[in-house]
Amino acid sequence: MTSHDQAPAAPQFPQTMGHPRPLWMLFMTEFWERFAFYGMRWALTLYIVAQFWNGDEAGQASASRTYGAYLALVYATAVFGGYVADKIIGYQRSILLGAVVMAAGLFAIMLPYHSVFVFGLSMVIVGNGLFKPNISSMVGQLYATGDSRRDRGFTLFYMGINAGALIAPILTSILADKVFGSDSHHNYHVVFAASGIGMLISLVWFWIGRRMLGDIGRPLSAEMADPKRLLYVIIGVAVAVPLVYLLMDGAGAVVIQWLLMALFLGVAVMLVVEAVRNGRVQIHRVIAMLIIFAFNVLFWMFFEQAGSSFNFLAQNIVDRNLGGWQFPVGWFQSVNPVAIVALAPLIAAAWAWLDGRGAEPSIPRKFGLGLIGNALGFAVLMFALSSLVDASGMIPLWTLVLCYVLQTAGELCLSPIGLSMVTKLAPMRLVGLAMGGWFLSTAIGNNLAGLFAGHVSGEGGLTVASALSGYTMGFWILAGGGVLLFLLAPLINRLMHGIK
Template identity: 75%
Template sequence: MTDTATPAATAPEYPQTLGHPRPLWMLFMTEFWERFAFYGIRWALTLYIVAQFFDGDAAGQGYASRTYGAYLALVYATAVFGGYVADKIIGYQRSILLGAVVMASGLFLIMWPNQSVFLLGLSTVIVGNGLFKPNISSMVGQLYGVDDPRRDRGFTLFYMGINGGALVAPLLTGWLASVLSHAPMQQNYRAVFLASGVGMLLSLVWFAIGRRSLAGIGRPPADQAGMARVAYVVIGVIVAIPLVYLLMARVGALGLQWLLSAIFVGVGAMLIVEALRTGTVQVHRVIAMLIIFAFNVLFWMFFEQAGSSFNFLAQHIVDRRLFAGWEFPIGWFQSVNPVAIVLLAPLVSLGWAWLYRKGAEPSIPRKFGLGLLFNAIAFVVLIYALSSLVSTDGQIPFWPLVLVYVLQTVGELCLSPIGLSMVTKLAPARLVGLGMGGWFLSTAIGNNLSGLFAGHVSGESGMTVASALSGFTFSFWLLLGASLVLLALAPLINRLMHGVK
């Protein structure tokens, strides 16, 4: 099979816009609407579960956090299979189109106020996202030649663009939930899910119209372009949705952690076996990539407290009263991260470019170490607030949580877009899609751990100042230790990468 994922030594001659291939902007607008859909529901899920299925009882926080973590984990874990489907069966463009249809269906399904149907809807979103998410990121890498110094900057711009959707979605859906009606909040949350479903349909239409600008990139080879292969994948989707539902409803977050870890080992083995066919250099590069994947797990374990423990912190412990009694909507905290990305991503991109010209741009593992370090510093702010700024009514000021999101965003910009670019450089040429799936799988493991950890912070009766302080202190020390270890290992990892920057 022709490898549609492999970044060629020289990419097709695309028209350029703002110094980058024009299809880049089509791809990040497609992802803009997909991220609108994803982040439109992200902030509301745990709050909806507690309100709808536990009648607002704080004892439901632990279950909600574990369910949220499992959902996020499976969203990213299915990227492994979605990447393989695109690599070997139907190509990238068809995978993205099919994934968008399935995701939109799931977003409309979770509106039904029944716990089993809700979990089935989440399972449908998960399967659709697995087909969509890794493959659009892989296609960005194919727009640039292997040695094109704009690749990292292109991924950073892509990352900035897609976060426009993540910025707008919580603002709009948070406003909908707070002002739509005086009905119980769980009914307003269902309007949030409807708006997100519409956003996913817009993503589908945008890509369907704009994909002709890709000049054939992402299409299957001519001898494998028949619709029979698409039909087989559709059957696989129909089978996969109830299997994912069983993982959500029956296996639970702890059992899922063992399963994800086993899959991660299997993916690593497949990548190494493929590398052995090429030679020692490729084996070393895969090992370097897998080491970085392991540190990626820790980053996302604590970064993804945003949708679980940070949500309950904002709801119960943060004083959100700002002007004349107006209360800052909980969902709007989720827009701090994308606002910071939109503002800071150009500066980070320019900073890397300036250091590149000076011959001093940090290597990939050092960038990851900086990402972990900024994540650790963010928890220092929470430790200070929860130990020194608690008012007599048990609340902390508004600003520490905002600052936490900003600091975590700096860490994210050092790590996440660089990770996407890293996979397209280090993965075996024939399995770039699977390598991208492995990247998302490491994120999935971190996300599932985030739910387990958030459930521990909330305990059996809900989050308290004491439980939050204890949990976030642990977060700081683990992240700090991991960042120092990775920075110390950076020279060894750089040697394993054999010149890849």
């Protein structure tokens, strides 16, 4: 008997729009957290070049590597956050503590000093590790084992949190340009302040709304509920932030990559050891999950160019002139969430329609579709950079927008399905750690994305030629990965033993 067979039934909740009512509370908590995350994300690399490189384009590669390392560590710390929730203080207290630390970090990066900036980013990284994996894990706990609505619930959750990502770059760009700055100068400090306020709203929303969760996310025992445990975790956070600072400021992206790989190996071993205790079926399911994690690395290595090389592409090579009005660089960051909000209900409905006819694609095939969608986005940029460059060395705005839309379609076939997959395939006692492993695979991909973006920009900044070369490589690797995953799908499905 596997751990999935032993899992208790989910509690009965009042239903809203066909899903447990607490889903919508978690939806809004993550909405505001994503507002904070995306509100500052679009500005990070531009701010680094402007503030610490005096606007010199030679700083683009360094800014991209810093951005990639930041994103990687944001997701890597989810491994520890998942373990803290599983074993030490529970999910709800982990989320609340993480929100406090993140908000403090976002306000800290407002200060125009490099050491304070990196320390603030380190606080955001550690706080996010406590927050991000655990709120996703609680979504899975709202549904009973075998409930076919789980994938659709995660897709709706994914749509909702991206509504915050949609609004954030638009609002923070307007605040920076029109209210506190000017058309030609971004007041990035205002962007970071607005993000900090968004994180505070997320904190208050969850604090008030957590009552409707009942026992979900609460400590599982009197020992876990002991206030001393929370104090120990707070001390751990106080130690972790300076350690992350040292990684960000001293180690660099290459060293971080090796550390992430070692950490991922450790998580994989822990999951396999736990699976062995639960029998052959659970071992197979963990192996299937780890294979999917490897392809997740590949997806995010090329997808996560939005805040780095795509940002510099938008700033310097995309013609943003629309009848005398300049389309703001930050607004490109809203194309992805706009597409998610528009496409997520359609894709969720498509999965439901196919499920009713016994034809819904399996998890590995959905992931294969995700890789191919990502590849098609790069194909558009390949075409633009080779055939649509005008006399001033610019490509049309619509090409970057279409790239984002195609990548988003791929993301919707992969990311929300991955969250749901972890809650289905992971050993019941280590769902939080497994969710951390999922985010760790994303972290490895994000760090590689920063290294890739630095390679594309080169030493002198992004050019048409360097972008075309780099994005062509991205297309072929992604397309090959998608085809390979389709070929491996029957084997992976067998390893899942009926999980769909």
